Amino acid sequence: MTHPLSIGPHAVTPPVVLAPMAGITNAPFRTLCREFSGGKGLFVSEMITTRALVERNEKTMQLIRFDASEQPRSIQLYGVDPATVGKAVRMIAEEDLADHIDLNFGCPVPKVTRKGGGSALPYKRNLLRAILREAVSGAGDLPVTMKMRKGIDDDHITYLDAGRIAVEEGVTAIALHGRTAAQHYGGTADWDAIARLKEHVPEIPVLGNGDIWSAGDALRMVRETGCDGVVVGRGCLGRPWLFSDLVAAFEGRAEDVARPDLRAVADVMVRHATLLGEWIGDESKGVVDFRKHVAWYLKGFAVGSEMRKRLAITSSLAELRAGLDELDLDQPWPAGADGPRGRTSGNNRVVLPDGWLKDPYDCAGVSEDAELDTSGG
Secondary structure, three states: OOOOOEOEEEOOOEEEEOOOOOOOOOHHHHHHHHHHEEEEOOOEEEEEEEHHHHHOOHHHHHHOOOOOOOOHHHHHHOOOOOOHHHHHHHHHHHOOOOOOOEEOOOOOHHHOOOOOOOOHHHOHHHHEEEEHHHHHHHHHHOOOOOOOOOOEEEOOHHHHHHHHHHOOOOOOOOEEOOHHHHOOOOOOHHHHHHHHHHOOOOOEEEEEOOOOOOHHHHHHHHHHHHEEEEEEEEEHHOOHHHHHHHHHHHHHOOOOOOOOOOHHHHHHHHHHHHHHHHHHOOOHHHHHHHHHHHHHHHOOOOOOOOHHHOOOOOOOHHHHHHHHOOOOOOOOHHHHHHOOOOOOOOOOHHHHHOOOOOOOOOOOOOOHHHHHOOOOO
16 A cells, blocks of 8 residues: 655545556546546646647647546646746646646657657756746646656666756656656666656655556556656556556555456447547547557457458447457457557667757757647657
8 A cells, every 4th residue: 555646736546647648648548547447546638739739729729628527637748948838837727727737758759859859858957947947837836747758868867867856846746757768668667767766856756657567567666666656658558447457456455457358348449439439529530549449459359350450440330339249259358468568669769959969958959849739749
């Protein structure tokens, strides 16, 4: 049993957070995860770019719509310009758009890092400080947290400096993904780094992220690192019931592990696709958006390659349901469905702006176009 996690005035019990994932953690998926958790935990929106928010980009404004049952409402922002980040945070606070703001400094995607954003940004210590200062001052009573990686690569580690800057600027909590940007999602997450960060910034909660594929992994991370909570990303892809496992484990019921048969999984798939259609306002578009989830949900089940392909090109709920009903729905949860899922490939080269690594304090060279128009990464 762990202590409750406090994010400002919000108690997160058990200390479990859904990691923002572009194109995945929209309102429908958050709804599913929250239902399985019994409303416990914290579920963060997709990454929102501050410029798109300030400009009230139509797609962005939809991405920050929360279901009435979502409490607290959590938005993750991505920005590289202190002034724009400040404007976005003030807009959220003044218009009551969310109850908690998380800042993304962990995205390793080349289209983000090549402009100096995401996991490239903490290398520029003064720029990081300026962004955090603007965010915290603009947020008023709203808690501001941040998510980051260990650094750019093994020769440019930034997380300890970044953690100290965060504490000094009034950040409420830090989440650390135990990989560098160069690792992307490959290799093994360095949980020792999470332990070192916890020792380095004892003043605020530290959350661990990386290689949590089961509730047992989450308990082990807390036990081995001393972190105050866990952030779960790829482990719940096609498996939103992982949150029921996590709640059970943190409440001392580690034996309560969800092992749905294919019939139960199929029902969740249809519900997920239905929620997407309702959220988008178009059933067909919802089913098309759901396609990316099909392989994750069916991992390990005996489905057959032709049927997998067919289910991944459906465009109506009736078509999806009919295809699923052709399967042997009495199949029990397969042993091969546990463990890693989602992206696993490493990438040894981080794309950075010219001269980025020359001076860790110089802020020059980050331009407005480092922000994408819409959420990504």
